[in-house]
Amino acid sequence: xxxxxxxxxxxxxxxxxxxxxxxxxxxxxxxxxxxxxxxxxxxxxxxxxxxxxxxxxxxxxxxxxxxxxxxxxxxxxxxxxxxxxxxxxxxxxxxxxxxxxxxxxxxxxxxxxxxxxxxxx
Amino acid sequence: xxxxxxxxxxxxxxxxxxxxxxxxxxxxxxxxxxxxxxxxxxxxxxxxxxxxxxxxxxxxxxxxxxxxxxxxxxxxxxxxxxxxxxxxxxxxxxxxxxxxxxxxx
Numbered sequence: 447x448x449x450x451x452x453x454x455x456x457x458x459x460x461x462x463x464x465x466x467x468x469x470x471x472x473x474x475x476x477x478x479x480x481x482x483x484x485x486x487x488x489x490x491x492x493x494x495x496x497x498x499x500x501x502x503x504x505x506x507x508x509x510x511x512x513x514x515x516x517x518x519x520x521x522x523x524x525x526x527x528x529x530x531x532x533x534x535x536x537x538x539x540x541x542x543x544x545x546x547x548x549x550x551x552x553x554x555x556x557x558x559x560x561x562x563x564x565x566x567x
Numbered sequence: 568x569x570x571x572x573x574x575x576x577x578x579x580x581x582x583x584x585x586x587x588x589x590x591x592x593x594x595x596x597x598x599x600x601x602x603x604x605x606x607x608x609x610x611x612x613x614x615x616x617x618x619x620x621x622x623x624x625x626x627x628x629x630x631x632x633x634x635x636x637x638x639x640x641x642x643x644x645x646x647x648x649x650x651x652x653x654x655x656x657x658x659x660x661x662x663x664x665x666x667x668x669x670x671x672x
Binding site for chain 2: 490505557
């Protein structure tokens with residue numbers, strides 16, 4: 447069974463850092479486009495970052511560019527989101543998501559359960 | 568690209584036909600998908616490329632449109648369809664709409 451499991455969320459003071467992890471099972475992150483999407487309760491999802499199959503080409507939402515970094519460890523089949531200079535407006539549930547570039551390019555067919563990040567003093 | 572969804576909430580009865588609209592701020596071709604999200608769960612892909620059903624999605628769900636104007640329809644509302652629905656463009660990176668919360672009347 448294919449699965450994504452996030453961890454690393456928590457409470458951090460504004461200006462602080464967190465590193466989210468996403469362990470994939472049942473498929474290889476090396477062969478997938480992987481994303482982070484965040485969502486506040488009662489609000490629509492917001493795309494944050496993506497890493498394509500070459501493992502080095504990444505794109506970011508303007509709101510996180512220069513502060514967040516997406517990366518992967520193929521040996522551990524894990525994707526990361528390093529979040530620096532956190533702001534109150536970064537508070538959200540963060541989902542790790544797979545884009546199915548073979549069957550549904552541009553679309554997210556596998557989501558984790560999410561991990562909550564709260565930036566507050 | 569901005570995505571404007573309407574209505575923001577909708578109340579309907581079992582068996583009703585339900586339609587949600589999504590408008591893009593610029594031409595996105597066919598690159599529009601629809602997701603369903605139930606409370607406490609992650610979104611689920613229902614429709615992609617404007618009108619194609621994702622794997623295992625029942626044919627009671629449908630989508631149409633291209634360019635800037637899209638619609639999503641549930642032909643006969645069932646209790647298990649109660650959820651929030653989001654459109655998403657993927658012509659230029661990714662932008663979700665603000666959602667339509669569907670409630671049972």
